[in-house]
Amino acid sequence: MDLAGAAHAAVDQICDYYQTIEQRPVTSQVERGYLAKRLPEEAPAQGEAWDSIEHDFQQHIMTGITHWQHPMFYGFFPSNASYEGILADMYSSALTNPGFNWNASPAVTELEFIVLDWFAKMMGLSSAFLSNDLSHHGGGIILGSASEATLTIAIAARDRALRALMEQSSESHADPLSWKLSMQTKLVMYGTTQTHSVASKAAMMLGIRYRALDVHRKDNYGLRGETLKQALDEDTSRGRVPFLLGTLIITYSVATYGTTNSCAIDRLDELADVAQSSPLLWLHVDAAYGGVTWCLPEDRSQKLLDTFNNHYDSISTNLHKWGLVQMECSPTYVRDRFDLAKALSVTLDILKSKDMDANELNDLRNLQIVLGRRFRALKVWFVLRSYGVEGFREHLRKHIRLAHSFAKQIESLPEFEIVNPPRWGLVMFRLRKTDDDCDVDELNHRFNDAIQDRGKELFLSPTVLPEKGYCERLVVGAASTTQDHIDKAVEILQECAKKVLSK
Template structure:
C-alpha cells in the first residue's frame, strides 16, 4: 500500500467508523453469535496473495462486527464503562503512525516527555499530592496497560523494597545477588517465601493473580456488610499479627477505592496506621474505576483523597474505563520512584545512552516490567485538550446524575431493593419480593440467579451479577454500571423497564409455583 492507497483506505475506514457510531443504538448490545462462529468462517491459513483493502474492510463488516459486543452502546451497563471517544481514536491512530518501542528517552523523546506531562496534568486534576508529580523528581507517574499490570508492578517493587530493608536490618553480608539487584542471595532465598500480600474478600482478582505470579501468599481479609463491604484497619491488623506470629512478613497491601462488586471505599487511613508498625509493608491503592472521579471536588471526601495523599505508596486509576480514553491507558503513580527503579533498572550496554547515564531524563523501561511500551500518552493528551478539565468533569457528573435518578426508580419498585449505598455511577440491586413471611438470602439468591440468567439470555441489554461475600452472609445481586459516554436517560429508563418486567415475571412465577 502506497501513500495514496493508504489515504483512500483511511477515508473509507473513517467513514465506516462514523457509520458504525451513527447506527450503534440500533444494534444489539451483546453479540448474537455462538462459540466458534468466526473460526468456522475464516480459512485455516493466511492468503498467499495479498487482497484488496476494500475486500478486507467488507469482511470486517460482515464477519467481525457481528461478533462484537458494543461497549460504547448507550445500554451497555455491564462490568464498568470502557469509554472510547473520537479524540482518543485519533490520538491512537497518530501514535501508531509513529510506532516505536519507547523504552528509552532517546527512542523518541516526545513519547517520554508527553507522558510526563499528561500524567502530571491528570494528577493535578485528581488532586493528588505534589509528591506524585513526575516534576517533583521524587515520585511520578507512568501509563501502563491495565490496573492488573499496575498492581503486579507495584507488588514486585514492594517485594524488592521489603527484601532490601530486611537485608539491611539483618546485616546480611553475602556478596552474591541477582544481576541488577543489590539484595544478597541469602536474604532473598530465606525471606521471599515468608512474604504475604493482603487485600479483602472484595479486592479485585488482580491481587490474587499478582500473588500467584510471584509465588507468594494472598490473604483475603473478610469484610462486613455493616461496613458497606469496605476493608477496616482492625481485621487487617488481626490478620497481619496472626501471620507475624507464625514468622511471616507483611509486604504488600491493596486498598481499593471503588471495589468491583459494590463500589466500596476501603478505610485507607485505618489501613495506613496499621502498616506504620511494619516497615516492610507497602500500600497500593487500586482506584481503577472510581479514581477518575477524584476530579470532582465534591467527591474527594467520600473517596478519601486526603488519606490517599497521606498513606499510599502507589496509586492507580484507569483513564480507559470512565475517563473517555480508549483501552489501554492505566495511570500508575508512585510516591518514591526509587521503588520502581531499584526493582526494574537492569541496563545492558546496548540500552545505555548519554542522557540516561547523566540522569537528566526518565527511561520508563526502568519503571515497568517490560522493555518496550506503547505511545499511550498521545490519546490521553487529545482527550484532555479536547474536553478540557471542565468537559471531563461534566462527563463524570452526568453518569453520577443518571445513576441517582435510576436509584429513585428502584426505590419505587415493590420487588427490588438497593443492596449497598449507591457509589458514584454504580448501583447494586437485587430482586426481593414483598412477602408477609421472611424470605431468606438463600432463596433470594436463587431468585436473583434466575433473573441474571434471563437478562443474560437477552441481547438488548448487558449487565453483570456479583456475589457480595461478608462475615454476615453471601448475597447474589445485580450490578448496574453507568458512565458510558453515549448513555442517555432514555437508555437508563428502557433498561430498567426490562429489569423490572423480567423481575416481576419471576416473582409472579415464584408466588404461584415456588422456586
C-alpha cells in the first residue's frame, strides 16, 4: 500500500474507532513494562512496509491505550475530542507551520486572535480582554496546558513586580540583573492547600517561595478574603513581596469557582477586595475545567463577570478538557499583553523582517515561552463553526444533567452518601459507615479496589477530601456518554458495593 492510500485508510480506521469505542475495555489491561517486551531494542536498519507498522500499532500500541473518549470513562476531568478537532489536527500536521512570526504564515497568527475574541465574548469577558480591540493592550494567546499557562503568567507577574520595585527603589542599579535576582528571593506566590500542583510547580521552577493557604470544609474548601489578607500582612511584615495569587478555578457556583480535587469554591469577590491594598499582586484565575461554563448565561452572574472584568489580571481555561477541542488548547487572556511581551520577547536577527510591525503583540512568539508550536487556532475555529454557540452550550448542559442524574440515583441508595455538593460534571460519593466501629476510609479503599477490578467496564478516580476522608470522584465528560451509560455506572457501583459489604 502506498502511503497516500494508507492515509485514506487511517481516516477510515479513526472513524471506525469512534463508532466501536464502546466495545473496547475502558482502561488498558496491560502490565507495566509490557511494551519493551514486545518491541525491538533498536530501530530497524532498513525501512519496513507500512502494513507491518500499522499492524504493530493495532497490536501493541492500541492495547496499551486507556480510552478517554469511552462513554464509561469517568476518572478525570475529561479530555474531549470531536471529528472537527481531528480534522483540524490533520490539516495542522500537514501544514506543519510553527507560526512564531506573523509573516511565517499570516493566517496562523490572525486566526488565533480572531477565535480568542470569539471565545472571550462567549465567556462574557469585557472588551479589555479582546485581542483585536486596538483601544487597549489586553488579549489572549492559546497555550498548551494549564501548567504552561500558570508558568507563563507567573513569569509575567514576576517581571512586572520586579520592574515596579526597581522603579520604586532609591538604590543605584548599575547591574539590574543582579538586583532582580537578589529581590526574587523576597517574592512569594499564593495558592491554597486545594490548588492544583501546577501553581507550586511553577513557583518551584522559578525559584520562588510558594505558600499554600489553608481552606476549610465550612467554606467548601474555598479561599476566603480574610485568609489572604492575613497572609499578605504576615509576608509584608517579614519583608516579602507578594506578587501572584493563582486561584484555581475549576467549577462554578453562584459567583465563585473551585479546585480540581473537589470543585471547591474560591471567593473571587473577597480576594479582589483584599488585593486592592496590594498593587503588586497579580490576580490569576486558573479555570482549567470549569472556565467553559462561563459560556452558559444561566450559570454565570453579572457579579462574577464584573468582579473578574474589573479586578483580575488573567484567566486560562482548557478547551481540550470539556470544550470539544483536542489537546493541546488552553486559551489564556491577560489584561495587558505587554506584561507577557516584556518578560518573554527576544528577537534574533533571523526573526526580523523588513515589514515587521513595531508592536510586539502581533507575533505569537513574544507572548509565550516556546518559539513555535502547532496551529492550535484551527481546531477552535472548526469546532465553534460546526457546533455554534448554542451547540457548544448544549454539550455542556447535557453533561450537567447527566451528572445530576447520577447524583440523584446514588443519593437514593442506602449504601452510598454524597460527600460534597455535585458541581457540573463532578459527583463525589462513598460508602456509608456500616456501624459506629466501621473504619469508613478502609471500607472505601476496598470499594475502590472493587471498582478497579471492573476497569474494563468503567473508570473512576479516588481522592481524599479534607475533614471528610477517602471517597470516589465520578466526572461526566465524554461526548458520547448518555443516560444509559449513567444508569449502567450506577448498576456496576451497586454490584461493587454489594461485594465489599458482604465480606
